Amino acid sequence: MKLQRKWHAGFLTVVAAIALSACSEDPFETKKEVTTEQNTEMDHSTMDHSSSGDVPETLKNAENPMYPVGSTAIITDGHMDGMKGAEATIVGAYDTTAYMISYEPTTGDDRVEKHKWVIHEELIDAGDAPLTTGTEVKTDASHMEGMENATVVIDEAVQTTVYMIDYVSTTNGEAVKNHKWVTESELTTAN
Template structure:
């Protein structure tokens, strides 16, 4: 009888320990962010740097909040190494910027809520801004499989977009002529 009681007590203690450990592990897991950030999206195929060429129809911003040559801090992390990076403004343009989702033309996993493609990078679009749900092709080549993909517009904002140079906060890589960062994603240094 004593043996059975010790065995039952021991089993109860082990079961309680396992249950408490599982609860503790669940509580220490980080909460999932409510919006798509670099942690949720794989940008390993993204071309962080570019030639600096812009569409011929893209218009320079007349009076941008951040002037060309000024130094800023990137406050959004839609790619690893961006959030908190110091950047230099290379170009400022007035346009409509879009959050898009698409199936890469090169195959692979669908890209959801990619930031940003601008109106001038769309192929034969209707007048800006395009409504959410609109499907159109793009000639942007920010990521592998993006060029000539049919994209779905998820969100459109009329804004100033910036081309920036910055140094990645994660690997120290110098990124040149990065397209695009919106005015809302920058703050003065």
Template sequence: MIKKKFQLSALSAVAAFTLAACGDSGEPQMTQETEVEAPEKTTEDASHGDHSTMDHSGSGEIPEGLEEAADPTYPKGSTAVITADHMDGMDGSEATIVGAFDTTVYAITYTPETGGEPVENHKWVIHEELEDPGSEPLAAGDEAVIAADHMEGMNGANATIDSAEETTVYMVDFKTADGQEVTNHKWVTESELAAE
């Protein structure tokens, strides 16, 4: 009972402070809310974009035309350590390999179809997740339309290729540092995995 009264008193004090800070002088007034600055973007945010809307788990569906790797370094069912930081808690996690595929992988910049700021250097989209890309790999500076939905507003968006690499990509299951189970995550490249 005392705790509830204290919480109500604290809430009343905050509300009174906020109301008192709103004057009619026409000048913007400082409140507790405006004094708190938004966190600065980290290197991960700046290079990979905001992945808060990314669907890190997937259906496991393979894009049409994607070829399984004949002799991958990490075969299906094996485990490896992830050395990438596409999302919080990913780096250092143990991954179980769900599938290994040979393709061209792209880092891309695009503006979501749903609007908002451009997503820069998003990793990764593969050749088979682009609309009619042709049989030859694209190069940095080329443009394409995305046919994947790893993030909200991605599918159908125009993209500029930032980098391209022919490699083996992996679909993986893993658990983040905070215990979140991620299944059928697309994609981790071979260079983003290490033997245990």
């Protein structure tokens, strides 16, 4: 009888250990946590670095931009590899509201967080600028695959001069034409 009890106790211990291990996470499995900082480092592989240069009809040229059309400036804040530190030639300068946005691409790809920038004139039925943080609106911007006709959430609004620029990537030597957009605070005077 004692042997049978010991066998039952041992059997129950093994069963309990298996059950508990099945319910717990694998202690040897390493997990990759995504921090907010990593989340803002977007994959811009689907971004149209160059564009046709077409701008919305309602977009107004800047009257007295810090960087006039034809001048050069250094990009101080790159939205993608190869931008930061590159020399930009100013192709267009426009006064508007620029928005940092987050959205679910219409392609079904992963959510894009804190994309810089779309401008007020690229939003559909947006009313008066600036829109407040948290506002949801659709965009007809096509800077990235899956952006056009997406519903976006406004993360930040900046009243500024935005620039369309040409530059050569510092990482791969690719010539980028009519890149939309960089803000005035993302440029500095070329030496």
